[in-house]
């Protein structure tokens with residue numbers, strides 16, 4: 001029996017996406033992200049969970065790829081991210097890292113520390129972060145403020161770049177009482193502001209702000225000069241934007257949140273959709289505050 005052979009040099013089951021027609025970009029690093037911020041260029045981020053989609057996103061020009069624990073919902077069919085294990089995160093991080101190596105390998109790869117993998121002690125956190133860094137991550141992300149600042153400092157001092165995550169923190173959805181907008185009243189906004197500054201002081205170089213009022217995330221972005229804010233449902237005033245890949249392709253199992261746009265509808269291909277998303281973020285056309293701000 002003969003095995004089908006791909007003419008593109010890949011396997012018969014998946015090929016490397018063609019190189020971008022754009023001039024080859026430099027690999028993304030923390031200094032490069034700082035330069036972008038200084039130049040006023042927005043950062044685009046998207047989630048990916050496997051090699052093929054990671055390679056396509058890399059070729060489409062995103063700066064950052066997040067192996068989000070949202071994989072619990074979109075890949076594993078869970079109801080929340082609480083059930084996602086460190087083994088699962090390491091496995092998907094390895095898959096994505098391989099995809100990036102098969103593409104141009106430009107994007108900065110962030111991987112989520114899952115629920116329960118960093119809350120027991122800083123030692124537990126460095127153990128979990130090491131696992132994800134060895135799987136190919138360039139940075140780890142963890143959720144929450146206050147108690148997390150010493151954990152962030154412990155990781156950063158040991159050479160692990162950290163992205164923090166405030167606002168709606170899905171790992172604590174049960175404590176929050178549901179997927180709701182955070183930081184709406186003055187007291188909650190002030191608490192978020194204080195936590196964000198603490199996380200920056202602890203060494204976090206990125207901060208995801210999820211479902212917070214646009215005005216608050218704009219203020220936080222101005223206040224945080226050493227930490228890039230990345231918004232999701234947080235208006236257009238952040239240093240960058242992130243979307244869950246399945247949501248922006250319109251292939252999720254439920255209804256999209258109000259702030260999500262289906263970029264595949266008009267693009268005709270996955271790569272075209274991601275390119276359109278990157279363009280819209282850079283040109284300030286996504287998100288549209290009139291439609292999405294709280």
Ligand code: KIV
Pocket residue numbers: 047066067068069070071112208210232242244
């Ligand atoms: O897990 C995830 O995909 C995330 C994004 C929603 C920011 O944390």
